[in-house]
Amino acid sequence: MSGALPVLDRPLTRNVRADRSPTDMAAYEANGGYRGLRAALAMSAADCLQVLKDSNLRGRGGAGFPTGMKWSFVPMGDACSPGHKYLICNADEMEPGTFKDRLLMECDPHQLVEGMICAAYTLQADVAYIFIRAEYHKATRLLQEAIDACKAKGYLGDNILGSGYNLEMHVHSSAGRYICGEETALISSLEGKRANPRAKPPFPQVSGLWGRPTIVNNVETLCNVHHIIERGADWFQSLGLTADAGTKLYGVSGRVKNPGCWELPMGTPVREIIEEYAGGMEEGYQLRGFLPGGGSTDFLTVEHLDLAMDYDTIGKAGSRMGTGTMIILDDKTCPVGFVKNLTEFFAQESCGFCTPCRDGLPWSAQVLDDIEHGRGLPEDMDTLQRQVAFIGAIGNTHCALAPGAMEPIQSALKYFREDFERHIDGGSCPYCDGGNS
Amino acid sequence: MPVIRIDGVEYEVEAGGNLLEATLGLGLDLPYFCWHPAMGSIGACRQCAVVQYLDEESEQAGRGRIVMGCMTPVTDGAIFSLGGDRAQQFREAIVESLMLNHPHDCPVCAEGGECHLQDMTVMVGHRDRHYRGRKNTHRNQYLGPLIHHEMNRCITCYRCTRYYRDYAGGTDLAALASRDHIYFGRHQEGVLQSEFAGNLVEVCPTGVFTDRILVHDYTRKWDLQSAPSVCTGCAVGCNTLPGERYGRLKRVHNRYNVEVNGYFLCDRGRFGAGFVNSDKRLEYPGLRREDGRYDALDHHRALQQLQAACNQGNLAGIGSPRTSVEANFLLRTLVGPDNFSPGFADSEQPLVNLALQLQQDSPAVTPDLRSIESADAVLVLGEDVTNTAPRIALALRQSVRNRAYAMAADLGLETWQDAAIRNLAQDERSPLYITAPGDTPLDDVAAGTDRLAPQDIACLGQAVAASIAGDSNEAGQDRAAEIAAALAGAQRPLVVSGTGCASGEVMQAAAAVANALCTAGRQAMLCLAVPEANSLGQALLCGADAPDFSALQQRAEAGEVDTLLVLENDLYRRGDGDRIDRLLAAFKRVIVLDGLDNATTSSADLVLPAASFAESEGTLVSLEGRAQRHFPVFPPPAERRPAWVWLLACLKELEREEAGSLHHFDDITRACAAAIPGLSGIPAAAPDHHFRNAGVKIPRQTHRYSGRTAMRADVSVHEPKQPQDEESALAFTMEGLNRAQPGSLLPYVWSPGWNSNQSLHKFQGEVGGPLKGGTAGVRLLQPGSGPVVSGSTGPEPFRAEDGQWQLVPRQKIFGSEELSALSPGIDELVTPAFVELGSADAESLGVADGDGLELGDGLARLELRINDCIPAGCAGFAAGHAGAENLQPLARVTLRRAEGWQRREPQIIGSDGGGGND
Amino acid sequence: MTDLIPVLSDEELREINAEIAHVPVPAAVAIDALKIVQAHRGWVSDESLQAIARHLEMSAEELEGVATFYNLIFRRPVGENVILLCNSISCWIKGCDKLQAKISAQLGIALGETTPDNRYTLLPVTCLGACDKAPVMMVGEELHENISEQGLGDVFGEDGG
């Protein structure tokens, strides 16, 4: 972490060291660890839920859905037929340009485990899974160690700290597939199946893993839970600069001087993140645009630099805050090549279930490839535009992958249309050398 | 009923459905692929898109959102647009996307002309191609002799695996790979294992899975002549649509009957009619000469011979449970009831009669297949329905899902939410208990399986009945109590049994369970399988006291009869060879009417070639007591005639009084109904030949039927007059009206814009409901109020005997039935006859898998298969297979290693070339 | 047939059974089992797949459907070290294409290929979640960050391995 940060309340990264070495149980507890768990166990599950609702914590997995509200759909007590209830941590983090959950898990695995125990207690779930992407070997190992340490300490297992509450926790390492990040596909995958997303309704809250009530939350979301329970909703609200509460892990990658990831108050302005924390553009590069929160968000441009990075503000500007990890498009990188790279990713990662995504994305990628390599025709612009309308709306496809995939294309057509036209008119990529094509 | 608005028009629709179903039911066209009326919705293809508006205001403003019709419940006041630009453009874009990788091979594709993708492409108006990329290509797999695989045509609708795995319980076909590389195939090439694989041909909306037999002898749908028919493969009575061209039966498609087969057939039914084209078919009458060879006759001379023989002799007749009520009735009339044997094997006759009697007496309902699907707890006693009455097994597979539907209802999920319900219920199933003398293909969905000797099956059944009746349980009958609790706790319990394991005690036990349930106030169902397409009709016609073979033989030996007429029945399949030799030898003259050359025709003095089911009309009574009519698909060649035609002509030649009023086929049906109380309902099975549909006949040929003149151009350029059908409301022409007729007279499905079988919904009142013209067939059985058996101590349990094994029949879908086994494709799948033993029993004999065993003293020499599901002391044998004819079910035989036995080489499966998947 | 299928090793079975212990049906550990066998053998052969399927009481087709769905289940042999080179957006901006060309030249293999000495297989991978250190790649379980063309030598040795 950069040492130049002002002194802020940074609950999520307070145990993150400069060398990114992991915090073990002793160090974690020494810094107040598992106090939140004790606080939670001293409260009723209903009270915990109320605190969460009051805190206005919104899901950090990309959609920003209010966590407390999501949890309130889970049947509790007698309303829940006998059987398991599940909490799943979504640690699949495969969205291009996103690298925040890795940091949290590799540097402070106990924080996630504590957050999950508190979340599971709130939901009265008895089994918890961490669904982690295959390539995160180190995090997988550290989390397993943290779970084992918790079991030894009585933080996990039967009758946690004498409260009568039982919870088992498992780490499940995936086998590599972006769609597993979609919560219902994740559930399919956890059942050992092909990771096809599921129709909603029924929502996982009532019928998820093995048909039982299930909550899926992002790593960062869950890392907040015990802090909120311990320190209260007001404290959490007070952390944010705008209506959206708490802190947020923001990241910047691309041609900036100091790419990285920082915990900042929710609503920190884009410019501040890029210019102060990421150190501004590399020498000789100008900013042309940026994807605010991962590869499936719409481009914003220079005119949006002064916006606050929060769900509502970025949403109103025509994009999505997504994961809060920005990808910078500079002036020497070809926007067509940029969206082609993303579209090829999404086409490849389509699960193949529904037509617009399975067949439409490869076609879009093909058209972008043609344009990028100078084989584009003027009517290809219409084709892309049609594809945006065809694939790009939620509801047109079975899940949100494909609409997300169209966001970069749709906004690139809006902001960088002349770049496409220059490719088509000139019969080659004007960025050819610098454009990495 | 909810009222919805579509493009400004209000419609009242059935509650609980989805918009796609409702739309189709209203007669509006909405394209779709992945949805299937029997399989529900998953929302994969996105073809059925419509625009939904929140309210009128948003409708005015055109601010709606795209939703999938198949995934959208119809709720009161919902507002949709099907015809709006946005919905139409979206649907066109879907087809364009599906066509990116679809080859342009319609002219050579077996699906062409009945391709749902073609229909939908035209329907959405997609014409111009914008995509310039390359198409994906896949390698195809060899999937066995019945089904052809052409993966390049796949549009990834997932219907095949949903049908094959989810609906039919197959495991060896799956979606492989992902993205736009998805491949539907097997792990390695090889024969598809499901007994219901053939439905893939109709389920696949393009030409990926096609009928391999048809592909090799191809005709387009529009050039097929077809007629409503009934499957003769077993006693279920599935409705079929056979298609013909050039005098050859080309294929069999499903004919929808909401109460019977619904949308699906089994592979015996679909592929088992190929015997109609067999080289063994008899074309001319034959008169045996001194030297044992036959002289061909024309039908006039043959009739003279028949008449002369009948005049000279005292007649006896053997009828057939595999042919029509009418033909049997005429033969019975000709020879007199006392001299007419129904044609069952001696051991089988009491079993079939018992099956009929139990159903007539039991207060339990005899269920149709749709009712079987609705059962929420099932006990199968002794019957391997997958192999004896296959379509019932497919229905039972649906019945175990009722638990899932109940769970779904608790969550407010509609039954068409297919994927959601499967995810919700996972492996939860309604209870299905199977007891059989071995394993059965339904075991995978059973809550419990008991592999017992038939005697013990009967004991278990009686114990279940006793337990339901509340009689004290004997120790060690925990299983009976468990089953009893499951059945008694159900709303619609079902007991299934039948003649399959050759034990009347087992069927009696099944009836006892059903009766006990009725007594306990449950709406119980009792389904008893019988072997052949008209077994039950034959039992109804002949009554319980009809003479069997032994009785006829005695009469012949006593000189009371001397001339035997055998109707469509290969007697050598119904008793050991010596026994049948003796029976036939007792008669002076043997006259055989049959379709194919077989051991019985070979010992006849006069042979008359009989038309097959596909060339003849007839009424068959299915195992549920449903009388159904089949109609000729094509006229037989000149000298081959339906058996009823031969017999009626003979009666007329003999100037028999009974024949005086018989002019048409319908007259025979009516005469039979008048004479036999149990069959009084049969005329109602279908309208008679006077029926006209809006004044005209119903065409067997489509209005696009082509090349009729060319078919005979090598003989004469003059097109002969089309054959006239004097016997039914159907015509051998293209002229007439195939719409809005009674359900029993539907020769093919087609509707403007809907060339594929998906056009069926145009003939249904509502999607998945009965045909607009009513459900084909008429039920002859009513629940009885018969004796309520309770607390029977039951039969003696089975006791193994040293050195003696009890033979238990092992039925096979391919091989146990006579005619289907002769059909191309299926003949490759019939295994040589076998005997099965548990490994301990095999060990005691010192034999291993693949060795030969001699059964009895030269009764049979069969290959041994080790199967630990066979109860100790029993030996399973391949029922109905060549080489096993001499084996009597439930007989005790000695077993020993067969001397000089040649072990079979491992079989190598054929291949189209190319292998593996992409 | 039965005896042709190689039995899974005791070690593999032990690990698979440990997974089975906490799921409702054995088939639920399909992915874990494939990964376990792959960890021991480098890839999943037809024979391994059949053996796993039998152990999990599922059909080979069903398991094949799972195996071929996931990017990191290898149904063809790979080298001793699998190089996963990130080709997603941030690494692309930072020149992963050129890096790949360089690796290919150095090792003499294209994407998807294995060196003749069987030491390396080069595969593309989607965003490795280390975009601030782009370009990155993973060799075995080790992540290499901020790789420069020069830095490749440190990984593979100057002679390319």
Ligand SMILES: Cc1cc2nc3c(=O)[nH]c(=O)nc-3n(C[C@H](O)[C@H](O)[C@H](O)COP(=O)(O)O)c2cc1C
């Ligand atoms: C294609 C796709 C990929 C996704 N990938 C992830 C992911 O890697 N991590 C994640 O937390 N959420 C991901 N999501 C969002 C999840 O579906 C889900 O909304 C999220 O895990 C909920 O957590 P939250 O409420 O804590 O944000 C993805 C969504 C889609 C449509």
Ligand code: SF4
């Ligand atoms: S949009 Fe459709 S094909 Fe794409 S990932 Fe989602 S479900 Fe699969």
Ligand code: FES
């Ligand atoms: S039929 Fe509705 S999505 Fe396929």
